Amino acid sequence: MDHSAIAKKWQAVWAEKKVFVQEPGEKPYYCLEMFPYPSGTMHMGHVRNYSLGDAVARYKRMKGHQVLYPMGFDAFGLPAENAAVQNNFDPADWTEENISTITEQFKLLGMSYDWSRLVVTCRPDYYRWTQWLFIQLYNKGLVYRKKAVVNWDPVDKTVLANEQVIDGRGWRSGAEVEKKEIEQWFIKITAYADELLDAIDGLTGWPERVRTMQKNWIGRSVGAHISFSVNGEEIKVFTTRPDTLFGATYLVIAPEHPLVRSVAQKNSAVADYLSIAAKKSSIERSAADKSGVDTGLRALHPVTKEKIPVWVAEYVLMEYGTGAIMAVPAHDERDFAFAQEHSLPIKQVISSDQDLPFTGEGELMQSGFLDGLSSVRAREAVIELLEKDGVGSHHVQYRLRDWLVSRQRYWGCPIPFVYCDSCGGVPVPESDLPVVLPKDVSFGEGNPLETSNSFIQTTCPKCSKPARRETDTMDTFVDSSWYFFRYTDANNESAPFDKGLVNSWLPVNQYIGGIEHAILHLLYARFFTKATRDLGLHTIDEPFKNLLCQGMVLKDGEKMSKSKGNVVSPLDMIHEFGADAVRTFSLFAGAPEKEYEWSSEGVSGVQRFLHRVSLLCAQREFRSAFSSHDEYILSVTHRTIEQVTEHMDSLRLNLAISDIMVLTNTLSSYGQSAVHQETFSFCVDTLLQLLAPFAPHIAEELWSTRHDSLLASSVWPIADPDKMSLVAEQAFELHASLEEDIQKVIGLSGVTPQQITIFLPSSWKYSFLADLKDAFSQTHNVGEIISSFMQTDLRRYGKEISSLVPRYAKDRSKLPRAILSSEHEAKEVTLFARSLSSRLNVRVVVELEDGSSHPKAKQAMPGKPAIFIE
RNA sequence: GCGGGUGUGCCCGAGCGGUCAAAGGGGACAGGUUUAGGCCCUGUUAGCGUAGGCUUACCCAGGUUCGAAUCCUGGCACCCGCACCA
Numbered sequence: 001m002d003h004s005a006i007a008k009k010w011q012a013v014w015a016e017k018k019v020f021v022q023e024p025g026e027k028p029y030y031c032l033e034m035f036p037y038p039s040g041t042m043h044m045g046h047v048r049n050y051s052l053g054d055a056v057a058r059y060k061r062m063k064g065h066q067v068l069y070p071m072g073f074d075a076f077g078l079p080a081e082n083a084a085v086q087n088n089f090d091p092a093d094w095t096e097e098n099i100s101t102i103t104e105q106f107k108l109l110g111m112s113y114d115w116s117r118l119v120v121t122c123r124p125d126y127y128r129w130t131q132w133l134f135i136q137l138y139n140k141g142l143v144y145r146k147k148a149v150v151n152w153d154p155v156d157k158t159v160l161a162n163e164q165v166i167d168g169r170g171w172r173s174g175a176e177v178e179k180k181e182i183e184q185w186f187i188k189i190t191a192y193a194d195e196l197l198d199a200i201d202g203l204t205g206w207p208e209r210v211r212t213m214q215k216n217w218i219g220r221s222v223g224a225h226i227s228f229s230v231n232g233e234e235i236k237v238f239t240t241r242p243d244t245l246f247g248a249t250y251l252v253i254a255p256e257h258p259l260v261r262s263v264a265q266k267n268s269a270v271a272d273y274l275s276i277a278a279k280k281s282s283i284e285r286s287a288a289d290k291s292g293v294d295t296g297l298r299a300l301h302p303v304t305k306e307k308i309p310v311w312v313a314e315y316v317l318m319e320y321g322t323g324a325i326m327a328v329p330a331h332d333e334r335d336f337a338f339a340q341e342h343s344l345p346i347k348q349v350i351s352s353d354q355d356l357p358f359t360g361e362g363e364l365m366q367s368g369f370l371d372g373l374s375s376v377r378a379r380e381a382v383i384e385l386l387e388k389d390g391v392g393s394h395h396v397q398y399r400l401r402d403w404l405v406s407r408q409r410y411w412g413c414p415i416p417f418v419y420c421d422s423c424g425g426v427p428v429p430e431s432d433l434p435v436v437l438p439k440d441v442s443f444g445e446g447n448p449l450e451t452s453n454s455f456i457q458t459t460c461p462k463c464s465k466p467a468r469r470e471t472d473t474m475d476t477f478v479d480s481s482w483y484f485f486r487y488t489d490a491n492n493e494s495a496p497f498d499k500g501l502v503n504s505w506l507p508v509n510q511y512i513g514g515i516e517h518a519i520l521h522l523l524y525a526r527f528f529t530k531a532t533r534d535l536g537l538h539t540i541d542e543p544f545k546n547l548l549c550q551g552m553v554l555k556d557g558e559k560m561s562k563s564k565g566n567v568v569s570p571l572d573m574i575h576e577f578g579a580d581a582v583r584t585f586s587l588f589a590g591a592p593e594k595e596y597e598w599s600s601e602g603v604s605g606v607q608r609f610l611h612r613v614s615l616l617c618a619q620r621e622f623r624s625a626f627s628s629h630d631e632y633i634l635s636v637t638h639r640t641i642e643q644v645t646e647h648m649d650s651l652r653l654n655l656a657i658s659d660i661m662v663l664t665n666t667l668s669s670y671g672q673s674a675v676h677q678e679t680f681s682f683c684v685d686t687l688l689q690l691l692a693p694f695a696p697h698i699a700e701e702l703w704s705t706r707h708d709s710l711l712a713s714s715v716w717p718i719a720d721p722d723k724m725s726l727v728a729e730q731a732f733e734l735h736a737s738l739e740e741d742i743q744k745v746i747g748l749s750g751v752t753p754q755q756i757t758i759f760l761p762s763s764w765k766y767s768f769l770a771d772l773k774d775a776f777s778q779t780h781n782v783g784e785i786i787s788s789f790m791q792t793d794l795r796r797y798g799k800e801i802s803s804l805v806p807r808y809a810k811d812r813s814k815l816p817r818a819i820l821s822s823e824h825e826a827k828e829v830t831l832f833a834r835s836l837s838s839r840l841n842v843r844v845v846v847e848l849e850d851g852s853s854h855p856k857a858k859q860a861m862p863g864k865p866a867i868f869i870e
Numbered sequence: 871g872c873g874g875g876u877g878u879g880c881c882c883g884a885g886c887g888g889u890c891a892a893a894g895g896g897g898a899c900a901g902g903u904u905u906a907g908g909c910c911c912u913g914u915u916a917g918c919g920u921a922g923g924c925u926u927a928c929c930c931a932g933g934u935u936c937g938a939a940u941c942c943u944g945g946c947a948c949c950c951g952c953a954c955c956a
Binding site: 207208209210211212213215216217219221223237238239240241252290313314315316317319320321322324325326327328332333334335337338397399515518519585588589590591594595596597599601602604605606608609611612615652654655657658659661662665668 | 871872873874875876881882883884893894895896897908909910911949950951952953954955956
């Protein structure tokens with residue numbers, strides 16, 4: 001049967017027996033992959049992602065967990081809308097079509113999802129609850145509307161969140177972002193800034209770099225607000241170093257600062273500067289030059305009461321802090337550079353041996369009542385004084401901004417609000433949800449929802465007068481911020497999810513996805529979890545216990561992309577090599593979190609490996625009695641169980657596969673009727689079980705020829721420490737007793753022995769010795785022993801054994817040395833040597849009595865030969 | 871600039887104080903089996919030697935140790951995140 005037929009057969013059986021449909025129980029385990037955007041076809045990154053999750057899910061099921069392993073689609077988004085514009089498709093049809101295509105591909109790969117829990121964010125049965133949650137957050141004060149300067153993507157014609165602007169460009173379109181002021185919806189994520197930050201320390205199952213990225217993104221700075229007065233008006237600054245207050249020799253405000261406008265009317269230098277700054281794009285603005293002009297304003301220092309100049313400069317950002325800083329050039333690099341550029345005074349207030357600017361902490365100087373204090377003490381003292389005078393206070397500043405969720409697009413979740421002339425903005429009542437996307441829209445310029453009268457025109461839920469519906473839709477990140485809750489109760493029609501079900505399944509035990517979501521998605525999802533917890537919807541604090549960010553799949557050293565023409569199609573690969581080989585290779589090619597190069601040679605290598613496994617199962621000839629070989633392969637098998645289990649638990653799946661390959665090779669070496677059927681059968685069964693998470697179809701097929709039950713629901717094997725006893729130790733013991741046996745032979749024979757010295761250096765074969773021992777237990781007649789060996793296929797003494805046996809030291813005299821006595825003629829020894837040589841595929845050297853040696857000597861074989869096997 | 875990470879043989883990739891010339895896979899070469907083989911099996915694949923063996927090797931330079939790919943110090947290279955964040 002070919003691989004695709006086998007795959008189909010077992011996929012059908014698994015589905016029919018509902019092997020993957022599980023409810024929470026004693027040992028719930030939630031395995032989750034970041035759900036995809038249904039763009040049409042799968043790429044290799046998907047295959048890797050889902051193969052990882054599927055292997056984990058299958059493993060955990062076999063370990064006796066109830067596993068929640070669902071799949072869904074993050075189905076709102078711009079590509080559907082673009083397709084609508086270009087090809088006149090309905091975005092919903094286009095999306096649904098893609099979903100069914102991709103679903104087929106998932107099934108082709110044999111992923112063990114519980115499809116009854118399918119979640120699709122663009123379907124009303126899902127987004128109804130997105131809207132419901134939005135309103136709950138609104139009622140809780142976590143959603144608000146305000147006029148804001150926004151990042152406008154001129155290509156996608158929509159607003160972008162700060163998080164979606166990368167180096168001044170739109171994250172999707174790559175277009176340079178413009179500034180616009182519009183009324184927008186925000187989610188107050190900053191209300192949770194502290195908790196989101198503090199809880200990161202508890203996320204020990206997350207990669208360090210993701211934790212660091214999140215911390216940096218939230219960016220908490222502890223410091224103080226300090227007010228300077230300027231002609232009766234106030235300039236408030238934020239600083240992390242209130243201790244350096246006496247060193248503040250001037251202020252700098254951002255070009256957008258409200259105070260600058262009035263100055264510009266009177267001061268042409270300032271006006272010119274502002275107009276130049278305004279023309280610059282945000283990219284140009286970020287160039288690190290230290291331009292700026294004096295506004296002519298003078299601020300009153302709140303403590304020294306000195307008058308200090310106020311400058312305006314681009315390097316101060318309106319978006320961060322208060323849009324104004326106090327400059328302490330002696331102790332800040334940027335201020336220092338700026339002061340030098342514009343010849344502003346520099347006053348040292350922290351003593352140090354180092355050159356200025358000195359940015360460290362230390363003992364205060366030239367700071368009046370602070371002199372002699374440490375930076376830490378000085379900070380407290382300064383803030384205390386400022387608070388007393390009402391000109392300053394403690395303040396914690398975040399880099400994190402509130403989450404702008406309005407999008408002026410069609411293909412997203414409608415924001416469930418209505419504007420009424422009398423009542424203002426009114427949330428749509430729960431009974432009227434969902435607010436469904438209309439079909440009578442036209443795509444083109446601007447927001448398509450604006451073109452649908454049936455959608456816009458409505459009545460006010462409060463006063464029933466005619467009202468206008470909100471036409472903004474939500475950022476798709478909102479949809480994906482709670483989908484992992486919905487999986488627990490995907491078909492619930494009366495609530496987004498059941499509290500009990502969420503509490504029993506969550507947190508997600510293993511979350512798997514790309515590093516590109518390290519900040520946005522994960523932060524939003526964490527926020528939603530905390531916010532919905534505080535709404536009383538569940539009691540989970542953090543959604544994802546363990547996080548794995550898988551590495552990229554490269555081709556020719558580069559990311560696969562259509563423009564580079566180096567895209568490898570998963571479908572082609574599955575067609576050619578089979579789902580099992582593709583899955584297994586995608587896990588074997590490298591450590592899960594590292595990137596690797598896709599190689600079809602590698603896949604075919606895995607295919608060969610899987611083929612060898614099936615050859616093992618076809619083994620029909622066995623030895624009738626147990627022997628030391630049985631102990632040996634049992635010990636290797638048990639050790640493999642232990643190692644694979646360890647590697648599965650630590651997600652080092654590439655190593656787990658490697659372990660399985662080693663076991664396969666070992667068992668293959670014993671394929672020639674060397675072991676008892678019972679032993680072999682156990683070992684092969686175990687092998688199939690270990691393989692099941694990676695190559696489920698082939699493993700299931702092979703298992704079905706040996707058992708009536710399903711492999712997928714079999715119980716993961718447990719390593720027996722007693723049976724794992726070190727092969728190496730056994731080998732030594734065996735060797736010792738072998739030597740005794742041999743000595744006995746010599747004693748018995750009483751004949752001047754010819755000497756056959758068998759050196760057993762690095763590549764000596766454990767099983768060869770075992771056979772030799774067995775042979776000696778039957779007879780002490782070397783002739784018989786030799787002839788019995790002649791009849792055996794010696795090739796099974798594979799090199800896999802040598803790797804498990806400790807190597808002997810370099811000193812050859814320490815090598816084990818067997819002395820065989822023999823009455824036989826040189827001819828027979830030669831025969832033995834040749835047999836070993838050709839059948840064992842080892843080099844055999846025969847050493848002459850005088851110590852000389854030459855390969856050809858075995859032809860002549862005079863006197864007393866010795867044989868080296870290595 | 872700040873923060874995180876990586877560096878092993880032809881390639882990928884394990885190892886993380888002695889059992890290491892370094893697992894496993896791929897590729898290449900040779901042999902066996904075969905009507906044939908792109909199936910399968912075996913061997914070789916740093917250099918020199920018929921071989922025992924010797925020399926050189928885990929980014930570079932030092933150090934700790936009887937002993938280092940593995941531990942420490944200092945470099946170098948590459949990758950990623952944030953970035954005039956006050």
